[in-house]
Amino acid sequence: MAYVVTDLCCGCRYTECVTVCPVECFHVDETMTYIDPDNCIDCGGCVPVCPVGAIQASYLLAPDKVSWIEINRARSAETPTIISKLPPLPTAEERRKALSA
Amino acid sequence: MARDAVIGACPHDCPDTCSILTTVEDGKAIAVRGNPDHPFTQGRLCVKVNNYQDRVYSDRRVLYPLKRVGPKGSGQFARITWDEAMGEIAERWKGIIASDGGQAILPYSYLGTQGVINGLNVGDPLFNKLGATVSERTFCDSASCTAYMMTIGHTPGVDPESFVHSKYIILWACNTLSTNSHHWPFIERARKNGAKLVVIDPVRTRTARLADWHIPIRPGTDGALALALINIIVKEGLVDRDYVEKHTIGFDALAERAADYTPEFASAETGIPVEDILTLAREYATTPPAVVRIGVAVERHAGGGQTVRAIACLPALIGAWTHVGGGLLQLPIWAFPVNWPGLMRPDLQPETMRVLNTWRLGPALTGEEPMDPPIRSLFVYNANPMAMVSQQQKLEAGLAREDLFTVVSEHFITDTAKYADIVLPATTQLEQKDIMFSWGHLYLSYNNQAIEPLGEAVSNTELFRRLAKALGIDDPFFFRSDDEMIEASMDWSSPVLEGVTLEDLKAKGYIRLNMPAADDWAPHRDGNFPTPSGKCEFSSTMAAGGNFVVPLFRQGYGGSQSGETVDPLPHYIAPNESKRTSPDLAASYPLSLISPKSHAFLNSNYGNLPAQLAQAGEEQAVILHPDDAADRGIVSGGAIRVFNQRGAFEAFATLSPDVLRGVVVAPAGYWQRSNRRGATVHALTPPAFADLGRGPTFSDMLVEVASA
Numbered sequence: 001m002a003y004v005v006t007d008l009c010c011g012c013r014y015t016e017c018v019t020v021c022p023v024e025c026f027h028v029d030e031t032m033t034y035i036d037p038d039n040c041i042d043c044g045g046c047v048p049v050c051p052v053g054a055i056q057a058s059y060l061l062a063p064d065k066v067s068w069i070e071i072n073r074a075r076s077a078e079t080p081t082i083i084s085k086l087p088p089l090p091t092a093e094e095r096r097k098a099l100s101a
Numbered sequence: 102m103a104r105d106a107v108i109g110a111c112p113h114d115c116p117d118t119c120s121i122l123t124t125v126e127d128g129k130a131i132a133v134r135g136n137p138d139h140p141f142t143q144g145r146l147c148v149k150v151n152n153y154q155d156r157v158y159s160d161r162r163v164l165y166p167l168k169r170v171g172p173k174g175s176g177q178f179a180r181i182t183w184d185e186a187m188g189e190i191a192e193r194w195k196g197i198i199a200s201d202g203g204q205a206i207l208p209y210s211y212l213g214t215q216g217v218i219n220g221l222n223v224g225d226p227l228f229n230k231l232g233a234t235v236s237e238r239t240f241c242d243s244a245s246c247t248a249y250m251m252t253i254g255h256t257p258g259v260d261p262e263s264f265v266h267s268k269y270i271i272l273w274a275c276n277t278l279s280t281n282s283h284h285w286p287f288i289e290r291a292r293k294n295g296a297k298l299v300v301i302d303p304v305r306t307r308t309a310r311l312a313d314w315h316i317p318i319r320p321g322t323d324g325a326l327a328l329a330l331i332n333i334i335v336k337e338g339l340v341d342r343d344y345v346e347k348h349t350i351g352f353d354a355l356a357e358r359a360a361d362y363t364p365e366f367a368s369a370e371t372g373i374p375v376e377d378i379l380t381l382a383r384e385y386a387t388t389p390p391a392v393v394r395i396g397v398a399v400e401r402h403a404g405g406g407q408t409v410r411a412i413a414c415l416p417a418l419i420g421a422w423t424h425v426g427g428g429l430l431q432l433p434i435w436a437f438p439v440n441w442p443g444l445m446r447p448d449l450q451p452e453t454m455r456v457l458n459t460w461r462l463g464p465a466l467t468g469e470e471p472m473d474p475p476i477r478s479l480f481v482y483n484a485n486p487m488a489m490v491s492q493q494q495k496l497e498a499g500l501a502r503e504d505l506f507t508v509v510s511e512h513f514i515t516d517t518a519k520y521a522d523i524v525l526p527a528t529t530q531l532e533q534k535d536i537m538f539s540w541g542h543l544y545l546s547y548n549n550q551a552i553e554p555l556g557e558a559v560s561n562t563e564l565f566r567r568l569a570k571a572l573g574i575d576d577p578f579f580f581r582s583d584d585e586m587i588e589a590s591m592d593w594s595s596p597v598l599e600g601v602t603l604e605d606l607k608a609k610g611y612i613r614l615n616m617p618a619a620d621d622w623a624p625h626r627d628g629n630f631p632t633p634s635g636k637c638e639f640s641s642t643m644a645a646g647g648n649f650v651v652p653l654f655r656q657g658y659g660g661s662q663s664g665e666t667v668d669p670l671p672h673y674i675a676p677n678e679s680k681r682t683s684p685d686l687a688a689s690y691p692l693s694l695i696s697p698k699s700h701a702f703l704n705s706n707y708g709n710l711p712a713q714l715a716q717a718g719e720e721q722a723v724i725l726h727p728d729d730a731a732d733r734g735i736v737s738g739g740a741i742r743v744f745n746q747r748g749a750f751e752a753f754a755t756l757s758p759d760v761l762r763g764v765v766v767a768p769a770g771y772w773q774r775s776n777r778r779g780a781t782v783h784a785l786t787p788p789a790f791a792d793l794g795r796g797p798t799f800s801d802m803l804v805e806v807a808s809a
Binding site for chain 2: 001022023024038039042043044045048049057059
């Protein structure tokens with residue numbers, strides 16, 4: 001069933017998630033990360049480390065976030081794997097504050 | 102608002118025993134997460150336990166003692182008090198003991214919770230004192246343990262953290278990512294350092310998909326492969342002569358025996374090409390450090406014990422034990438200085454005890470298996486046999502007996518609890534304290550109690566205190582507090598616990614046993630195997646004593662072992678049910694069925710909970726190869742009936758080339774109520790025992806599948 005990165009990651013891309021993933025199932029592009037659903041083992045280790053709470057179990061997604069299941073599947077097939085942390089995007093801190101406000 | 106993070110440990114029968122942080126607000130657990138400080142479990146839990154608080158607060162929890170008010174199995178109960186429940190149990194048991202003796206009472210349990218004080222052995226002292234029938238619990242790794250003991254003794258084997266140094270890793274019948282997932286980062290680090298990962302499994306599991314080499318194998322034929330590896334290693338001069346001479350016994354006899362098991366023979370049995378068998382043997386023997394991690398599934402067929410005997414010979418043969426990260430990993434549980442006699446109290450047993458193997462529960466209750474006196478009362482805790490035990494139909498008939506007084510201690514009204522006369526409410530791990538061993542790493546853990554028990558739920562330790570009191574027992578041993586039991590559960594004077602205090606353990610939640618560091622430790626570099634000879638025994642001296650189940654699995658009782666003659670040399674025992682060994686049966690039932698652990702369940706745990714059902718699938722799926730499905734006109738998602746000479750169950754079909762042709766896969770753990778016709782895969786599984794240790798033979802069965 002896999003976990004899913006949602007749009008809360010857009011503009012932040014802290015990539016803390018990749019530091020805990022045991023199976024290297026994160027992929028990345030210039031805006032956010034994605035989870036390869038075929039490799040994800042549902043351990044959920046990435047959920048608490050995400051500074052903006054962008055990652056969610058697919059079975060728990062709100063109706064307006066369900067489309068992110070397919071987006072993760074499609075984009076993870078098109079983008080490279082990321083295995084170590086990147087610097088957050090320049091907009092990250094501002095966006096995190098906005099999201100937690 | 103009072104908010105705390107309480108350090109605990111996962112209660113489940115899984116090798117990983119994760120360190121858990123429970124967030125508690127105003128006395129309520131609101132979340133659990135992995136403890137990032139734990140060196141092995143590293144801050145992650147799993148699909149089963151990520152929402153453990155939902156299990157605790159499920160509206161289906163049993164929170165009060167219940168008494169049956171409808172017909173057996175109707176699930177109609179009324180609330181009673183603990184005093185009434187204990188009073189009735191004591192009265193019934195005293196009557197049964199007076200008329201038929203203690204043997205007419207049968208305990209039935211396993212590792213629904215794995216804590217040292219609430220788990221495997223919590224009821225043993227009481228049932229030993231009552232002289233009840235001994236419950237021989239060979240659910241898991243019993244064939245493997247007997248074989249392992251006979252070959253290399255009760256050694257922890259290779260430290261799972263030493264795998265980072267391995268260069269050749271074989272996961273044999275082990276789906277690490279579903280059933281041992283916290284070991285994976287150590288394997289992954291080895292691969293980053295150039296190790297090759299080989300997975301031997303009939304199914305291209307999620308672990309096999311990530312391996313460098315997946316070797317599909319016909320179910321139940323692993324012994325032929327292991328013996329062929331010995332054959333090739335001997336024939337091609339890949340033996341570590343020095344190691345064999347110094348630290349093993351029986352090499353010449355083994356070499357002679359293995360001469361029969363050619364790569365061609367093994368290929369015909371296993372379905373693996375000869376070239377691949379040769380390559381595996383050569384790579385394994387010449388890529389040090391080489392390590393084998395065996396999963397529980399490797400024992401689940403007619404020759405399961407001898408398969409593990411052969412595999413356990415391999416590391417000594419090539420001198421793998423001389424390297425850090427070389428050797429064999431089975432169960433590091435043997436490293437923990439658990440005070441087993443103090444937990445089981447075999448000294449309380451009468452001189453002779455009657456023994457009933459847990460896999461024979463159904464026929465024992467129906468009377469098909471002669472029992473004199475018959476079982477008149479069944480006491481179930483930490484287990485759900487209706488969901489997990491073979492001969493399900495017989496068990497159902499047995500549990501329906503009006504004259505059988507059944508008591509079940511549980512979190513939920515399981516398929517088994519439904520048949521109880523009295524149901525008792527049990528606490529979950531957040532509501533109790535315990536000390537935890539692991540069978541997948543070398544950390545002793547402490548589970549701090551996070552919240553007060555819900556309703557009138559009690560821990561198993563408290564349950565047995567109450568039973569002892571109701572039965573009029575006055576030995577103070579039966580009334581020790583949990584803290585006293587924890588204190589007595591380990592040999593604190595053992596060198597592996599030197600410098601460890603219980604207070605430190607409680608505060609930190611875990612502590613690594615004082616073993617040498619994983620980066621330096623080759624446990625059998627200089628031999629020192631805990632066997633009768635002190636060597637790796639290719640030819641087993643213990644075999645002379647005949648077949649046995651390790652006493653840990655039978656309340657500490659050493660008597661009445663089955664004692665079948667055991668050949669001291671490893672050999673191949675073909676499956677009971679296969680095209681090659683039972684062609685007539687295969688004419689009617691041509692497919693081999695295996696029932697591995699479901700990714701989202703822990704045996705039958707979580708088979709009733711919404712989050713795990715949402716992730717595993719609400720209903721039992723059976724995976725078939727597309728060609729086998731096409732031959733039968735079965736389509737993806739179609740309703741199917743799976744059947745053999747023993748029974749039938751229904752499911753829906755999933756088609757995947759990840760399974761071998763001729764093999765079907767039914768992940769186990771679904772409850773009867775989530776199957777279309779109320780039966781699970783265990784309506785079909787065979788009652789036969791494996792050759793050693795009376796392990797089950799669930800991967801040794803033929804079936805046919807048709808559209809329903």
